[in-house]
Amino acid sequence: MVMVMVNLTIIRILLVSAIVSLTVRLILILTVCRSNRKRAVGFFHPYTNDGGGGERVLWCAVKAIQEEQPDLDCVIYTGDHDASPDSLIRRALDRFGVTLISPPKVVHLHKRKWIEETTYPRFTMIGQSFGSIYLSWEALNKFVPFYYLDTSGYAFTYPLARLFGCKVLCYTHYPTISLDMLSRVHSRSSMYNNDSVVANSFLLSQCKLVYYKFFSWMYGFVGSCANLALVNSSWTQSHIEKLWRIPDRIKRVYPPCDTTGLQALPLEREATPPKIISVAQFRPEKAHTLQLQAFAHSVKNLNADIPRPKLQFVGSCRNDADETRLQNLKDLAIKLKVEEDVEELVGLLGSATAGIHSMMDEHFGISVVEYMAAGAIPIAHNSAGPKMDIVLPEEGKQTGFLAETVEEYADAILKILRMSKSEKHEIAAAARRRASRFSEQRFYEDFRAAIRPIINHSFG
Structure with a gap:
């Protein structure tokens, strides 16, 4: 009996020592990284070849910042291994007609599989969200910018970016989870994002509702870590305000449309x-x-x-x-x-x-x-x-x-x-x-006006 108690005590001591050791190492890493912050804006956009409206927002945002603060470097965190400064500036022009002032710098990410939908056959939403934290850890260990700007909707990366000492900005196209999604699960409505098997089962619907409520709470917490959240529509703004509860830090900026x-x-x-x-x-x-x-x-x-x-x-x-x-x-x-x-x-x-x-x-x-x-x-x-x-x-x-x-x-x-x-x-x-x-011009004007109070302050 005495031997068992001694062994348990030793295990507790070892666990506490391991936790303390990991905590100290994390603090040291973060301290070094915070002291090495670069005068730059880091754009977290793992897919720079999707060709959609989200990529257009990325390049228009890069151009807007280059016009507003020419002395700030723009760095793209991307999982596309063939991406280079020259290829990206050409892509912005050829694909979207956006002329950047200078080529963006590139930080290549090798852990993008952790945010891919196919990696998580079940619990995809939470799997991708936690996977994005791991991918962001890789990104920030390679380069720590003064400003971290997420243009892909990975809100779970915001607390980590704050720990690295970054000012966190984001452009949110749509909430990862919305109150409408919760409502449909609660009412057991069958749709593309609520399988009929789940909708037809009271037990499965209740389980999914608990999962969604827990996820929405986590999403609200991580989203609230943003220093500035730009949203693309009134509908998105309404949901983000209710979930993140930071209405004074949310601004609506309509996306750039090639009209x-x-x-x-x-x-x-x-x-x-x-x-x-x-x-x-x-x-x-x-x-x-x-x-x-x-x-x-x-x-x-x-x-x-x-x-x-x-x-x-x-x-x-x-x-x-x-x-x-x-x-x-x-x-x-x-x-x-x-x-x-x-x-x-x-x-x-x-x-x-x-x-x-x-x-x-x-x-x-x-x-x-x-x-x-x-x-x-x-x-x-x-x-x-x-x-x-x-x-x-x-x-x-x-x-x-x-x-x-x-x-x-x-x-x-x-x-x-x-x-x-x-x-x-x-x-x-x-x-x-x-x-x-x-229009694209309206986006530039509204985007610069929204970020100006944050990026025009002195560095420290």
Whole structure:
């Protein structure tokens, strides 16, 4: 008995010694790193070749900081091993038309697999979040900037960046978890992010609800560590304010939309038959099936004197699941007898009469802005970004339509098809004026104004 007690005492002493040793080592590492902070802004953006709106924000943010503080280095933390200062400055220009003042410096990350979705078949959300901490640890051990700017939504890295002595800024496109997600699990609604097996089980729904509540609490804590949080829409701002509880440190800055070239397109559309365009990746949340059903419904109710329209799907597939989803859409088009009226083409905005968007709770909706800038009347989902920020009256004029159900979408399609040329022109013109609110130039102005109070103070 005495021997057991002695052994337990020895184990406790060893554990305490190990914890103290690790703590001391961590403090020493952090002390050295904090003293070696560089006069730079470190952009945490592990994927610098995704080609989407998030990457456009990255390069526009780099340019905005270079214009605001030319003496600050801009450093990109990336997991793309072929990325170099020269290749990134070329990519910003060639892919997005953004001309950087100087090439950004590059810090290569080798642990990106820890934030990849495929690494976590279950508990993906929390797995990726904790994986991002490990990736950020690698990043900050290689280079410690005075300012740490996350442009990819990895909020769990913020406390670590603060420990390294960084001022933490972020541009949040959408919350990792939203109150809407909690509501759907609570109400047991089956959607792309709430599997029907879980939705149909009371026990599984309760377990998932506990998991989501715990995660939302953690997300709120780590998010509150940001010194400044920029958000891309009113919907995102509302959720982030409720979750992070730092309303005085949250600023809304709409994302940069490439509207200049689109606004040069003529508003008069002579295309026969009328064309309705849908620009989106073939992902489940984009609800292409609803669009196809609404289109078929509207075609059945067309007046005899109105030409039969065409529906044009423009998008890409990320993986085999998306390819299968696209094939299912083709099969459905045949079943609905509209296969000859559905096209998959690129570069059709200039001839489109309308643009359709059907994702629920789209945090912003860049494709909707692009429709409006190009002169295509938008038919967007009546929620989140399109409802709260984009498809709003401009100078008292209607700028488009909002819908939720198949019938509402079909009704909007029919209204547009039945309009006179002058009515279409009036809405398209108002929509184009509205789209100018989301230009790249507006982003530069708002972004610099938001960060100025933080990055213009003296270094210490």
